Amino acid sequence: GAGVSQSPSNKVTEKGKDVELRCDPISGHTALYWYRQSLGQGLEFLIYFQGNSAPDKSGLPSDRFSAERTGGSVSTLTIQRTQQEDSAVYLCASSLDRMNTEAFFGQGTRLTVV
């Protein structure tokens, strides 16, 4: 498709399990962002990729969170030993170039930790 694609759209996991969230950005977009939105909250920045490198990881909440991007395209956000406070909608966005032209968002992955 032409837009940003995220999978899965919904994920329910047990506390303590690891989860992987996937983002397929728009083809040719070099910048990729991960955000999360907790219930009633705004968009919290997690990590930003330019190509395959992550110049800014400052938003990752703890060392249980990690992300990688391969081939300048697909990105995976991994949460290890999930906790209930990790429950949120995880949103991925991509933009064309390093000058932060408009970022296009996927529909998000709703993560529920029970």
Place this chain on the structure above:
Amino acid sequence: DQQVKQNSPSLSVQEGRISILNCDYTNSMFDYFLWYKKYPAEGPTFLISISSIKDKNEDGRFTVFLNKSAKHLSLHIVPSQPGDSAVYFCAASARTRDDKIIFGKGTRLHILP
């Protein structure tokens, strides 16, 4: 430390009237500002943007105003329509630093019939 602030969590406006959504920022390095609209269960969609070299940008019913000295921007929607009911996020970035996009907490706009 919240760099982009939307102090009104919600706003109700009569259909046909003007909706004004406000946003303040603290980082003087920000040079590019964006507004996004979000419906429930969907990702945010880009609405309109403005560079710091301008003070106004208009696109149809949507106009964004930037007051750099006050570190304030606003989104005007006129006339407001029922389909405008959504959460609106203000965002900013420091493009000259190749920096990330920072979002505010959003304002929920209700358009009343």
